[in-house]
Amino acid sequence: MLVKQVSVFIENTTGRLAQFTGVLREAKIDIVALCIADTVDFGILRCIVSDPDKAAQELKSHGFTASITNMVAVEIEDKPGGLARVLDLMAAEGIGVDYMYSFIRGHKGTGLMLFKFADNDRALKTLSDNGIPVLCQKDINELKIR
Numbered sequence: 001m002l003v004k005q006v007s008v009f010i011e012n013t014t015g016r017l018a019q020f021t022g023v024l025r026e027a028k029i030d031i032v033a034l035c036i037a038d039t040v041d042f043g044i045l046r047c048i049v050s051d052p053d054k055a056a057q058e059l060k061s062h063g064f065t066a067s068i069t070n071m072v073a074v075e076i077e078d079k080p081g082g083l084a085r086v087l088d089l090m091a092a093e094g095i096g097v098d099y100m101y102s103f104i105r106g107h108k109g110t111g112l113m114l115f116k117f118a119d120n121d122r123a124l125k126t127l128s129d130n131g132i133p134v135l136c137q138k139d140i141n142e143l144k145i146r
Contacts, residue, residue: 001136002070002120004052008045009065012038017045020064024049027058032140033103033114048073048103048114050141071114072123073140075133078111086113086132093126095119112143 010016024031030050036043049055052068059066076082090097096118103112112135117123127134135143 001072001124001134003048003073003114003135003137003140005069005071005114005116006047006049006052006055006059007067007069008047008059010036010043010045012041012043019062020045020059023058023062023064024055027051027054029055029058030141032143033101035101037099046099046101048140052137069116070120071116072120072127073135074113074115074127075110075135076113082111083113086115086127089126089130089132090117090123093122095123095126112140 008020010020021031032048032050034045034047036045038044046069047055048071056066056068074086076086087097098116098118100113100115103114110133115123124134
């Protein structure tokens, strides 16, 4: 149960984010989650969208460098220690976290985190073995803000 993330190399210039969102708007693609890691000259924009393959194709056709990365979307209890539980399990199994970010769509009483693990397959098994819900792309597309 992996979710496709679109990663985009984006220059740190005024209006470039507006161009990015404009491409997705014109293609009628919904942005579900987004994060940017930047340096002085460029950034890496990572996003979960309603149609990742179409998004990457559209962005490339408009001059963006875009790629697809598999992510694990984890439903986490919205209480102190919810995230720690998942991270403790990964540490105990020797599974590193390359990066992660959160987003707000979720079921009542839960938060959602997106993880890029060093070993997504082992992470999925560990989460499943410990009863921690994992979402697929369809699940994410069907979530509505509550």
